[in-house]
Amino acid sequence: MKTKNIMIVGVGGQGTLLTSRILGKLMIEAGYDVKLSEVHGMAQRGGSVVTFVRYGEKVYEPIVEEGQADVLIAFEKLEALRYIHFLKKGGAIVINDQQIDPMPVVIGAAEYPQNIMEDISKNHRVYKVNAVDEAKKLGNSKVFNIIVLGVAAQHMEFSKDQWLSVIERTVPAKTVEINKKAFELGYSLA
Numbered sequence: 080m081k082t083k084n085i086m087i088v089g090v091g092g093q094g095t096l097l098t099s100r101i102l103g104k105l106m107i108e109a110g111y112d113v114k115l116s117e118v119h120g121m122a123q124r125g126g127s128v129v130t131f132v133r134y135g136e137k138v139y140e141p142i143v144e145e146g147q148a149d150v151l152i153a154f155e156k157l158e159a160l161r162y163i164h165f166l167k168k169g170g171a172i173v174i175n176d177q178q179i180d181p182m183p184v185v186i187g188a189a190e191y192p193q194n195i196m197e198d199i200s201k202n203h204r205v206y207k208v209n210a211v212d213e214a215k216k217l218g219n220s221k222v223f224n225i226i227v228l229g230v231a232a233q234h235m236e237f238s239k240d241q242w243l244s245v246i247e248r249t250v251p252a253k254t255v256e257i258n259k260k261a262f263e264l265g266y267s268l269a
């Protein structure tokens with residue numbers, strides 16, 4: 080099997096690291112060699128967080144090069160725009176339709192870009208989900224990242240049962256059921 084490349088991008092506190100742990104465990108259990116790399120840019124202050132997940136028969140390095148991501152999972156719209164150049168031609172991008180203003184926008188030094196979804200959709204296969212609203216309907220806005228992961232799971236070769244099993248063993252025990260519901264919801268939205 081050729082090496083597959085997944086990128087997860089978001090803002091600090093959105094669950095990119097938990098999502099990468101779920102992906103890594105799933106792929107290891109499926110028998111793949113897996114490499115993970117995390118890049119934190121002032122994550123605790125709402126800065127950009129990027130996680131690379133690479134898997135295949137043999138993976139030699141953890142970093143995904145520009146134009147090589149098979150799937151790009153974006154928990155925030157501007158982060159999707161910021162990292163779209165990593166997506167390969169024909170790759171899938173799953174975007175949570177959420178706006179989190181970065182510090183330059185907050186202090187008035189810049190404006191949040193308009194029409195991000197439309198601009199990205201011109202050249203890429205975009206799967207948009209308003210995961211925060213969907214998570215609120217489930218009763219826990221914190222599980223929005225697992226909803227997004229459920230949508231993205233449709234673009235990877237693992238079964239729903241494999242995903243649910245790893246989620247059950249990875250998330251905190253008291254949140255297992257809500258996270259499984261969130262994944263199932265995202266999986267059904269894809």
